[in-house]
Amino acid sequence: MSFTLKQGDxxxxLSKNGNWYEISYNGKSGHAHSKYIFKSQRSIFNKRLFKPQYxxxxxxxxxxxxxxxVFLPICLKIYRREKDKKILKSVTVLNRGTPTERDLVLVLLKNGKxxxxxxxxxxxxxxxxxFxxxxxxxxxxxxxIVFEVKDHNGWLYGKGKQEHWTMICGKNKYRIYSPIIQNEVHIxxxxNIINENQDVPIFSVIVFYGNCNFENINFVPQKTFLTTSNRALEVIKKIEAINPSYGYNNLAEIRHILQEAKANGDITENQELHIANIKDMLGTDRKFD
Structure with missing residues (x-):
């Protein structure tokens, strides 16, 4: 069929044979030489490769x-958080103690303890x-190993047997009770409670969270270690490496004593009594400036 095209139509x-194309226009089909046919951007865009469905x-x-x-990192973060909660629940309650204490518990459990x-x-x-x-x-x-967990920021100054240490944070200076002495009291x-096992070795480890620097800490007693949180595992490995194995006389009894002490902390009245006794010991409510 013969028909005439105008420029721009x-x-x-439909097909190509050498320099000739079989074409269709307004329901009519025919042939045209390639020199008269120009491909527009629109025609290129409408090739099979770029059909609407594609x-x-x-x-x-x-x-x-x-x-x-976007969401994979968020999902992974949620997954890890839920997994950590499950691990923590095997030892403690999620709202018990401080976040830094729970973090140390998690570190121990995730590293094979x-x-x-x-x-x-x-x-x-x-x-x-x-208590x-x-x-x-x-x-x-x-x-x-008995841990005392602290959350401090600043520079620490003190001696092992010195009752109070100095902490400097920026322009502020504070006096804090020696964590070494504090943990010695705990030990x-x-x-006193495990009196049937008086010879059991007990090590004191004070773990500092936060941006804390041991500027001038000396005369640290034997079996006592001070560490930042990122090196706590290193300290535990050192204690286990340089000391001989100990044969517990009655490990089950020790575990029972510790489990009872943990149960004591579940009782709200015990917590309130301990806080009240600490407050009375410090006597801050009896100081009038």
Whole structure:
């Protein structure tokens, strides 16, 4: 069929044979030489490769990739948080103690320490009807490690047997009770309770969270270690490496004592009594400036 095209008319290419194209225009078909046919940007865009369905598929795929990139880190973070909660629940309650104490518990458990050897937030009965609150206890093959967990920012100055230390944070200077002496009291109270195992080695480890610097700390006693949180595992490994294995006389009894101390902390009245006794000991409510 013969028909005439004007410049700018849009046609559909049906096939090609050499320099000739079979074309379709307004329901009519015919042939035209390639020198008279020009491909516009619109015709290129409408090639089979860019059909609307393919465009939609590309768009959907692009959106899925974007969602994957954006939400994968969030999902992984949620997954790890839920997994950590499950690990923590094997030893302690999620709202018990401080966040830094719970972080240390998690570090121990995630690095191979057995659930039955980790005890968090213990309230030991003392001879004066009070409680000695211990942040964390770990039973190891070489003895018992008693942890005192601190959350401080600044520069620390003090000596092992000095009752009070100095902490400088910016332009502010504070006086804090020696964590070494504080943990020695905890260890003494623990020994009083496990009196049938007086020879069991007990190590004191004070773990500092926050941006804390040991500027001038000396005369640290034997079996006592001070460390920042990122080196706590290193300290535990050192204790286990340089000390001989200890043969516990009655490990089950020690675990029972620690479990009872942990149960004491579940009782609200015990917590309130301990806080009241600390407040009375400090006597801040009896100071009038």
């Amino acid at each position: 849009e046609i559909k290419l 465009q939609r598929n590309v768009f959907v795929f692009s959106v899925l990739i974007l969602l994957f990139v 057995s659930v039955e050897n980790v005890y968090h937030d213990l309230y030991l009965n003392t001879i004066d009807c009070d 000695s609150q211990i942040d964390l206890v770990l039973i190891t093959e070489v003895g018992i 003494k109270n623990l020994r």
